[in-house]
Amino acid sequence: MRRSTKPTAEDGSFEVVRDARGDIRPNPDVRPGFWETHTLEEFTPAEWEATCDGCGLCCLFKISDEGRCHYTNVACRLLDHHSCQCMHYEHRKDIVTDCIVFDFERLTEIESWLPRTCAYRRLYNGQPLEPWHHLLSDTRESVHDAGISIRGKCLPEWEADIDRLEHHIIELPEP
Ligand code: SF4
Numbered sequence: 001m002r003r004s005t006k007p008t009a010e011d012g013s014f015e016v017v018r019d020a021r022g023d024i025r026p027n028p029d030v031r032p033g034f035w036e037t038h039t040l041e042e043f044t045p046a047e048w049e050a051t052c053d054g055c056g057l058c059c060l061f062k063i064s065d066e067g068r069c070h071y072t073n074v075a076c077r078l079l080d081h082h083s084c085q086c087m088h089y090e091h092r093k094d095i096v097t098d099c100i101v102f103d104f105e106r107l108t109e110i111e112s113w114l115p116r117t118c119a120y121r122r123l124y125n126g127q128p129l130e131p132w133h134h135l136l137s138d139t140r141e142s143v144h145d146a147g148i149s150i151r152g153k154c155l156p157e158w159e160a161d162i163d164r165l166e167h168h169i170i171e172l173p174e175p
């Protein structure tokens with residue numbers, strides 16, 4: 001059983017500029033169209049963070065079975081089920097010790113069990129961002145409107161039968 005996390009920038013010493021809706025505002029550390037003009041390795045910390053589409057899928061519990069990764073509808077206890085964001089992002093690793101924080105190096109190890117819709121996985125495999133990605137749609141709501149996120153589709157871990165996670169296996173949305 002394992003869970004993942006939103007990614008992290010290498011030094012964590014930046015702030016993504018967001019408005020009241022959570023949408024990213026112009027930020028000098030985020031170059032226009034960076035995801036098309038630079039590789040993941042070349043992203044600035046702010047660009048690395050901005051790449052996350054906010055689906056929340058990687059914060060679901062997973063089961064590893066003979067090399068296959070199965071997702072469940074059981075969400076980490078720190079996940080906000082409406083925003084699909086971590087409620088204690090800065091200190092998540094202190095609270096949930098098995099939360100996997102990933103940078104580019106770690107991405108190369110875990111890419112195969114991230115969802116196929118995950119923006120990091122897509123860019124890593126040379127695929128474009130999906131049209132519902134906030135960097136293209138200019139709103140964080142589009143990932144929810146497109147039915148990709150886990151909003152309204154998961155249980156908190158204290159309501160699930162953690163010892164029988166196989167009963168909670170789900171199919172993930174396909175891009
Ligand atoms: S601690 Fe936060 S980022 Fe990590 S799995 Fe839980 S909700 Fe996701």
Ligand code: SF4
Nearest residue numbers: 052053055056058118
């Ligand atoms: S795009 Fe979705 S699956 Fe990928 S890191 Fe962000 S929340 Fe997780």
